[in-house]
Amino acid sequence: MMAHEEMLQRAAALRQILEPPGWLGLKRISSHARALPLMLAALGWNGAANRVCEALPHMADSLDRVDLINTMVNLGFYVQETEICLAHFDRRLAPCLFVADGGQDREDTALVLLTGPGEENQVFDAADDSPVPPERLRGLRGTIYRFTPLTTETLRNNRITINVPESPWAWFRLLTRRFDAIFSQAFLISTIINVLALASSLFVMVVYDKVIGSHSLETLKFLVGGALFAISAEAALRYLRARSLAFFGVRVDAIVSTTIFERLMYLPPRLIESSSIPSQVARIKDFDSIRDFFSGGAGISVLE
Incomplete structure:
Protein backbone atom coordinates (compact mmCIF):
# COMPACT_ATOMS: atom_id res chain seq x y z
CA MET A 1 0.00 0.00 0.00
CA ASN A 157 -20.76 -15.11 -9.34
CA ASN A 158 -21.99 -11.86 -10.88
CA ARG A 159 -25.75 -11.82 -11.56
CA ILE A 160 -25.38 -10.37 -15.04
CA THR A 161 -22.41 -12.20 -16.45
CA ILE A 162 -23.40 -15.62 -15.08
CA ASN A 163 -25.89 -16.05 -17.94
CA VAL A 164 -23.44 -14.94 -20.64
CA PRO A 165 -20.90 -17.71 -21.34
CA GLU A 166 -18.01 -17.01 -23.67
CA SER A 167 -19.13 -19.57 -26.26
CA PRO A 168 -22.21 -18.52 -28.29
CA TRP A 169 -23.35 -22.15 -28.52
CA ALA A 170 -23.10 -22.54 -24.74
CA TRP A 171 -25.19 -19.38 -24.30
CA PHE A 172 -27.86 -20.70 -26.69
CA ARG A 173 -27.90 -24.11 -24.99
CA LEU A 174 -28.21 -22.45 -21.57
CA LEU A 175 -31.16 -20.47 -22.90
CA THR A 176 -33.00 -23.43 -24.45
CA ARG A 177 -32.29 -25.86 -21.60
CA ARG A 178 -35.17 -24.48 -19.58
CA PHE A 179 -37.53 -25.37 -22.45
CA ASP A 180 -36.48 -29.02 -22.80
CA ALA A 181 -39.92 -30.16 -21.61
CA ILE A 182 -41.65 -28.10 -24.30
CA PHE A 183 -39.32 -29.48 -26.97
CA SER A 184 -39.99 -33.05 -25.86
CA GLN A 185 -43.73 -32.42 -25.82
CA ALA A 186 -43.69 -30.82 -29.28
CA PHE A 187 -41.58 -33.66 -30.70
CA LEU A 188 -43.94 -36.31 -29.27
CA ILE A 189 -47.00 -34.46 -30.57
CA SER A 190 -45.42 -34.14 -34.03
CA THR A 191 -44.78 -37.89 -34.09
CA ILE A 192 -48.41 -38.65 -33.23
CA ILE A 193 -49.66 -36.11 -35.80
CA ASN A 194 -47.61 -37.75 -38.55
CA VAL A 195 -49.06 -41.13 -37.61
CA LEU A 196 -52.63 -39.76 -37.58
CA ALA A 197 -52.02 -38.09 -40.94
CA LEU A 198 -51.99 -41.58 -42.45
CA ALA A 199 -55.62 -42.09 -41.42
CA SER A 200 -57.10 -40.60 -44.59
CA SER A 201 -54.90 -42.72 -46.86
CA LEU A 202 -55.61 -45.87 -44.85
CA PHE A 203 -59.33 -45.06 -44.89
CA VAL A 204 -59.40 -44.89 -48.69
CA MET A 205 -57.40 -48.12 -49.06
CA VAL A 206 -59.60 -50.06 -46.64
CA VAL A 207 -62.80 -48.76 -48.26
CA TYR A 208 -61.66 -49.98 -51.67
CA ASP A 209 -60.38 -53.32 -50.35
CA LYS A 210 -62.99 -54.25 -47.74
CA VAL A 211 -66.11 -52.15 -48.13
CA ILE A 212 -66.71 -51.88 -51.88
CA GLY A 213 -65.73 -55.46 -52.60
CA SER A 214 -67.90 -57.00 -49.87
CA HIS A 215 -70.62 -54.29 -49.74
CA SER A 216 -70.17 -54.19 -45.94
CA LEU A 217 -71.93 -51.05 -44.67
CA GLU A 218 -71.28 -51.97 -41.04
CA THR A 219 -67.52 -51.87 -41.67
CA LEU A 220 -67.92 -48.51 -43.40
CA LYS A 221 -69.60 -47.03 -40.33
CA PHE A 222 -66.69 -48.03 -38.08
CA LEU A 223 -64.15 -46.81 -40.62
CA VAL A 224 -65.86 -43.40 -40.92
CA GLY A 225 -66.02 -43.06 -37.15
CA GLY A 226 -62.35 -43.98 -36.79
CA ALA A 227 -61.32 -41.59 -39.57
CA LEU A 228 -63.27 -38.70 -38.03
CA PHE A 229 -61.73 -39.39 -34.65
CA ALA A 230 -58.23 -39.44 -36.15
CA ILE A 231 -58.82 -36.18 -38.02
CA SER A 232 -60.23 -34.50 -34.88
CA ALA A 233 -57.33 -35.71 -32.76
CA GLU A 234 -54.84 -34.49 -35.36
CA ALA A 235 -56.44 -31.01 -35.41
CA ALA A 236 -56.40 -30.81 -31.60
CA LEU A 237 -52.76 -31.89 -31.43
CA ARG A 238 -51.78 -29.36 -34.10
CA TYR A 239 -53.43 -26.64 -32.02
CA LEU A 240 -51.57 -27.72 -28.87
CA ARG A 241 -48.26 -27.82 -30.74
CA ALA A 242 -48.81 -24.35 -32.16
CA ARG A 243 -49.60 -23.03 -28.66
CA SER A 244 -46.44 -24.61 -27.23
CA LEU A 245 -44.19 -23.22 -29.96
CA ALA A 246 -45.81 -19.79 -29.69
CA PHE A 247 -45.17 -19.78 -25.93
CA PHE A 248 -41.55 -20.78 -26.52
CA GLY A 249 -41.06 -18.06 -29.14
CA VAL A 250 -42.50 -15.32 -26.94
CA ARG A 251 -40.49 -16.42 -23.89
CA VAL A 252 -37.24 -16.57 -25.87
CA ASP A 253 -37.94 -13.14 -27.31
CA ALA A 254 -38.58 -11.67 -23.85
CA ILE A 255 -35.55 -13.33 -22.22
CA VAL A 256 -33.12 -12.45 -24.99
CA SER A 257 -34.35 -8.85 -25.29
CA THR A 258 -34.17 -8.31 -21.52
CA THR A 259 -30.69 -9.83 -21.30
CA ILE A 260 -29.38 -7.74 -24.19
CA PHE A 261 -30.87 -4.55 -22.77
CA GLU A 262 -29.42 -5.33 -19.35
CA ARG A 263 -26.00 -5.87 -20.86
CA LEU A 264 -26.25 -2.62 -22.83
CA MET A 265 -27.13 -0.69 -19.66
CA TYR A 266 -23.93 -1.88 -17.98
CA LEU A 267 -21.62 -1.14 -20.91
CA PRO A 268 -19.23 1.81 -20.53
CA PRO A 269 -20.65 4.99 -22.08
CA ARG A 270 -17.78 5.22 -24.59
CA LEU A 271 -18.95 1.96 -26.22
CA ILE A 272 -22.60 3.00 -26.38
CA GLU A 273 -21.93 6.50 -27.67
CA SER A 274 -19.98 5.14 -30.64
CA SER A 275 -23.19 3.61 -32.08
CA SER A 276 -26.39 5.41 -32.96
CA ILE A 277 -29.62 4.66 -31.15
CA PRO A 278 -31.34 3.19 -34.27
CA SER A 279 -28.47 0.75 -34.76
CA GLN A 280 -28.67 -0.39 -31.13
CA VAL A 281 -32.44 -0.84 -31.39
CA ALA A 282 -31.96 -2.76 -34.63
CA ARG A 283 -29.65 -5.21 -32.86
CA ILE A 284 -32.38 -6.00 -30.35
CA LYS A 285 -35.05 -6.22 -33.06
CA ASP A 286 -32.93 -8.75 -34.95
CA PHE A 287 -33.87 -11.33 -32.33
CA ASP A 288 -37.51 -11.10 -33.44
CA SER A 289 -36.56 -13.62 -36.10
CA ILE A 290 -36.01 -16.21 -33.36
CA ARG A 291 -39.57 -15.77 -32.15
CA ASP A 292 -40.92 -15.85 -35.71
CA PHE A 293 -38.94 -19.00 -36.48
CA PHE A 294 -40.32 -21.07 -33.61
CA SER A 295 -43.86 -19.70 -33.71
CA GLY A 296 -44.14 -19.87 -37.49
CA GLY A 297 -44.06 -22.56 -40.10
CA ALA A 298 -40.28 -22.96 -40.13
CA GLY A 299 -40.15 -24.33 -36.59
CA ILE A 300 -43.02 -26.73 -37.29
CA SER A 301 -41.28 -27.95 -40.44
CA VAL A 302 -38.13 -28.72 -38.47
CA LEU A 303 -40.09 -30.76 -35.94
CA GLU A 304 -41.87 -32.68 -38.65
Missing part, protein backbone atom coordinates in the same frame (compact mmCIF):
# COMPACT_ATOMS: atom_id res chain seq x y z
CA MET A 2 1.35 3.45 -0.90
CA ALA A 3 2.28 5.97 1.78
CA HIS A 4 -0.57 8.04 3.14
CA GLU A 5 0.99 11.29 1.93
CA GLU A 6 1.25 10.03 -1.61
CA MET A 7 -2.33 8.75 -1.43
CA LEU A 8 -3.61 12.17 -0.34
CA GLN A 9 -1.69 13.86 -3.16
CA ARG A 10 -3.15 11.53 -5.77
CA ALA A 11 -6.65 12.03 -4.38
CA ALA A 12 -6.22 15.81 -4.44
CA ALA A 13 -4.95 15.71 -8.03
CA LEU A 14 -7.91 13.66 -9.19
CA ARG A 15 -10.31 15.87 -7.25
CA GLN A 16 -8.90 18.98 -8.95
CA ILE A 17 -9.76 17.46 -12.32
CA LEU A 18 -13.29 16.39 -11.39
CA GLU A 19 -14.49 19.29 -9.26
CA PRO A 20 -14.34 22.32 -11.63
CA PRO A 21 -16.60 20.83 -14.38
CA GLY A 22 -19.12 19.75 -11.74
CA TRP A 23 -18.64 15.98 -12.05
CA LEU A 24 -18.65 15.63 -8.24
CA GLY A 25 -21.84 17.66 -7.89
CA LEU A 26 -23.34 20.70 -9.57
CA LYS A 27 -24.75 22.36 -6.43
CA ARG A 28 -22.87 20.76 -3.55
CA ILE A 29 -19.85 18.50 -3.18
CA SER A 30 -20.80 16.02 -0.49
CA SER A 31 -18.44 14.00 1.66
CA HIS A 32 -19.31 10.96 -0.45
CA ALA A 33 -18.18 12.81 -3.57
CA ARG A 34 -14.91 13.77 -1.88
CA ALA A 35 -14.49 10.20 -0.66
CA LEU A 36 -14.48 8.86 -4.24
CA PRO A 37 -11.00 10.15 -5.25
CA LEU A 38 -9.68 9.29 -1.79
CA MET A 39 -11.01 5.74 -2.04
CA LEU A 40 -9.59 5.26 -5.55
CA ALA A 41 -6.19 6.49 -4.40
CA ALA A 42 -6.28 4.18 -1.37
CA LEU A 43 -7.05 1.22 -3.64
CA GLY A 44 -4.15 2.11 -5.93
CA TRP A 45 -6.41 2.70 -8.93
CA ASN A 46 -4.36 3.96 -11.90
CA GLY A 47 -7.07 4.67 -14.45
CA ALA A 48 -7.60 7.90 -16.34
CA ALA A 49 -9.87 10.66 -15.08
CA ASN A 50 -12.19 10.34 -18.08
CA ARG A 51 -13.09 6.82 -16.92
CA VAL A 52 -14.29 8.27 -13.63
CA CYS A 53 -16.35 10.85 -15.53
CA GLU A 54 -17.98 8.07 -17.54
CA ALA A 55 -18.76 6.09 -14.39
CA LEU A 56 -20.26 9.02 -12.46
CA PRO A 57 -23.98 9.91 -12.70
CA HIS A 58 -24.69 12.55 -15.31
CA MET A 59 -25.41 16.10 -14.12
CA ALA A 60 -26.09 15.14 -10.49
CA ASP A 61 -26.72 17.99 -8.04
CA SER A 62 -24.97 16.08 -5.27
CA LEU A 63 -23.57 12.58 -4.90
CA ASP A 64 -24.93 10.35 -2.15
CA ARG A 65 -23.92 6.94 -0.87
CA VAL A 66 -25.72 5.06 -3.65
CA ASP A 67 -24.07 7.20 -6.33
CA LEU A 68 -20.65 6.47 -4.85
CA ILE A 69 -21.26 2.71 -4.78
CA ASN A 70 -22.65 2.67 -8.32
CA THR A 71 -19.64 4.62 -9.56
CA MET A 72 -17.25 2.12 -8.00
CA VAL A 73 -19.19 -0.74 -9.59
CA ASN A 74 -19.01 0.96 -12.99
CA LEU A 75 -15.25 1.28 -12.53
CA GLY A 76 -14.97 -2.48 -12.14
CA PHE A 77 -15.03 -3.02 -8.39
CA TYR A 78 -16.92 -5.69 -6.46
CA VAL A 79 -18.74 -4.22 -3.44
CA GLN A 80 -19.24 -5.93 -0.07
CA GLU A 81 -20.95 -4.24 2.86
CA THR A 82 -21.47 -5.06 6.50
CA GLU A 83 -22.60 -3.26 9.65
CA ILE A 84 -19.91 -2.94 12.26
CA CYS A 85 -18.75 -1.11 15.34
CA LEU A 86 -15.34 0.48 14.83
CA ALA A 87 -14.24 -0.84 18.20
CA HIS A 88 -14.27 -4.33 16.63
CA PHE A 89 -12.85 -3.33 13.24
CA ASP A 90 -10.63 -5.95 11.58
CA ARG A 91 -7.69 -4.22 9.89
CA ARG A 92 -7.71 -6.89 7.16
CA LEU A 93 -10.81 -5.16 5.74
CA ALA A 94 -8.86 -1.99 5.00
CA PRO A 95 -8.84 0.03 2.84
CA CYS A 96 -12.59 0.53 3.00
CA LEU A 97 -15.29 3.17 3.28
CA PHE A 98 -17.15 3.68 6.55
CA VAL A 99 -20.47 5.56 6.81
CA ALA A 100 -21.64 6.33 10.35
CA ASP A 101 -25.23 5.77 11.51
CA GLY A 102 -27.36 8.30 13.35
CA GLY A 103 -26.83 11.90 14.32
CA GLN A 104 -27.39 14.95 12.18
CA ASP A 105 -23.69 15.75 11.96
CA ARG A 106 -22.84 12.20 10.91
CA GLU A 107 -25.67 11.52 8.52
CA ASP A 108 -23.69 12.50 5.41
CA THR A 109 -20.18 11.75 6.68
CA ALA A 110 -17.91 9.31 4.89
CA LEU A 111 -14.69 8.06 6.45
CA VAL A 112 -11.92 6.16 4.66
CA LEU A 113 -10.20 3.55 6.83
CA LEU A 114 -6.61 2.50 6.14
CA THR A 115 -4.16 0.29 7.95
CA GLY A 116 -1.22 1.86 9.72
CA PRO A 117 1.97 0.41 11.14
CA GLY A 118 1.47 -2.37 13.64
CA GLU A 119 -2.11 -2.64 14.84
CA GLU A 120 -2.92 1.03 14.20
CA ASN A 121 -5.82 1.99 11.95
CA GLN A 122 -5.53 5.30 10.09
CA VAL A 123 -8.86 7.03 9.42
CA PHE A 124 -9.35 10.01 7.13
CA ASP A 125 -12.40 12.24 7.03
CA ALA A 126 -13.35 12.58 3.37
CA ALA A 127 -14.81 16.04 3.96
CA ASP A 128 -11.36 17.63 4.35
CA ASP A 129 -8.87 14.70 4.10
CA SER A 130 -7.92 15.24 7.73
CA PRO A 131 -6.96 12.35 10.04
CA VAL A 132 -9.65 11.45 12.55
CA PRO A 133 -8.50 11.20 16.18
CA PRO A 134 -9.06 7.78 17.80
CA GLU A 135 -11.25 9.18 20.61
CA ARG A 136 -13.82 10.30 18.04
CA LEU A 137 -14.14 6.74 16.73
CA ARG A 138 -14.88 4.96 20.00
CA GLY A 139 -18.28 3.31 19.95
CA LEU A 140 -19.04 4.60 16.46
CA ARG A 141 -21.35 2.26 14.55
CA GLY A 142 -22.12 2.23 10.86
CA THR A 143 -21.72 0.40 7.58
CA ILE A 144 -18.42 -0.59 6.00
CA TYR A 145 -18.11 -0.86 2.21
CA ARG A 146 -15.17 -2.86 0.92
CA PHE A 147 -14.22 -2.55 -2.74
CA THR A 148 -12.18 -5.23 -4.50
CA PRO A 149 -11.31 -5.42 -8.21
CA LEU A 150 -13.37 -7.87 -10.21
CA THR A 151 -11.67 -11.24 -10.70
CA THR A 152 -12.62 -14.39 -12.56
CA GLU A 153 -14.34 -15.75 -9.46
CA THR A 154 -16.36 -12.61 -8.79
CA LEU A 155 -17.34 -12.36 -12.45
CA ARG A 156 -18.55 -15.96 -12.31
